[in-house]
Amino acid sequence: MRLPILMYHAVDRGPQGARSPRLYVPPEQFEAQLATLQQLGYETISFGDWLAFRRGRATLPRRPIILTFDDGYRSIGEIAWPILRRFGFGATVFLVSDLIGKTNAWDPPAPPEPLLGAAEIAEMQAAGICFESHTRTHAALTMIPPERALEELTTSRAVLSQLLNAPVTVLCYPYGKQNLMVRALAREAGYEAAVIARRRMNTARTDPFRLTRIWIDNRMTLARLRWTLFRLRWLHFA
């Protein structure tokens, strides 16, 4: 079984002069990408489905895929979600627990981007969108003392579990920064899996605290998306 996980940030046109244009995928490009995934036979699953499968407690569709969105931008609710629904696709959104309903304060001097609020999260959750942790303040976990990193991990997990009234078991390392210590802290804090950015498919042998994701940005053409998925599925056996 080979599982691709795609990594998105904002689905939007992006403000003029945005510091990080790579964080934005325009809506029509996103829609065309979902159409391509559907044509290729992909069906979305959740991290819970994948973890249950790894424990031998669930079966998966023939071509499973997980769609993820980092940071919880409000555009995910306003723009990406209606498109996802049209295709019957689910997704997982990684939230920064201190900044629900605020802006991406960790990213100055970029123009502030609004983040999803509690009401929007509840509405999306009721419709099957999954929410997991992107820590409490979006701190780079390898750059702060271990006890602070552990606090980021445990507090965000507790706050989000309460907000969602559901267990939070998956972590997205801010800036993708992780090491042996951070992975151990994540396990200690009660997470069951965590994601990084690396262009690979996941297999039963992949470290659950280093599940790999394919970064999708506005340079990902449909031809490149098809080729990337084909190549990783059939030609890469690392």
Ligand SMILES: [Zn+2]
């Ligand atoms: Zn982030």
